Amino acid sequence: MTRSVFFRFVVRVMLPVLFIFSLMLMLRGHNEAGGGFIGGLVASSGVILMTLAYGPDEVRQRLKIDFLRLMFFGLLIVILAGLVGLIIEGEFLAAEWWKPVLQGIGQLELGSPLLFDMGVYIIVLSVTSSIVMSMADEGERMDD
Numbered sequence: 001m002t003r004s005v006f007f008r009f010v011v012r013v014m015l016p017v018l019f020i021f022s023l024m025l026m027l028r029g030h031n032e033a034g035g036g037f038i039g040g041l042v043a044s045s046g047v048i049l050m051t052l053a054y055g056p057d058e059v060r061q062r063l064k065i066d067f068l069r070l071m072f073f074g075l076l077i078v079i080l081a082g083l084v085g086l087i088i089e090g091e092f093l094a095a096e097w098w099k100p101v102l103q104g105i106g107q108l109e110l111g112s113p114l115l116f117d118m119g120v121y122i123i124v125l126s127v128t129s130s131i132v133m134s135m136a137d138e139g140e141r142m143d144d
Contacts, residue, residue: 003053003054011053018043021042025038026118035120036116036118036119036120041124041128043125044124047129047132055136056136056137056140073122074125077118077122081093081116093116094112095113096112097110
């Protein structure tokens with residue numbers, strides 16, 4: 001399958017924008033609309049674009065990410081976020097907040113919902129990316 005040079009250029013320009021936007025969605029999700037799920041979908045759209053532009057083999061070579069291991073790492077983060085509430089409040093997934101004050105920045109609001117959103121982000125990114133990569137592999141086998 002021949003891939004357009006222009007499309008590769010557009011993907012190369014759009015990837016940083018997509019990943020930064022996905023992180024913004026994930027980080028604002030525990031206070032406003034958004035969160036780990038939609039952020040993970042936006043990030044995986046970047047992997048989808050890369051797969052369309054370069055093919056699954058080149059994407060694996062460039063990213064060097066084992067999406068299955070990444071998925072289990074995200075699941076571990078989600079479980080840890082739940083255990084924080086269980087240990088402190090006695091309820092699994094109870095929200096716990098910390099408000100450290102940083103010199104020159106001000107007060108931050110960090111909490112277990114953010115940790116949960118990070119885990120969901122990683123899980124959604126890894127599951128959707130692995131599905132797309134598997135489908136692309138199958139498509140390339142059918143072309144041969």
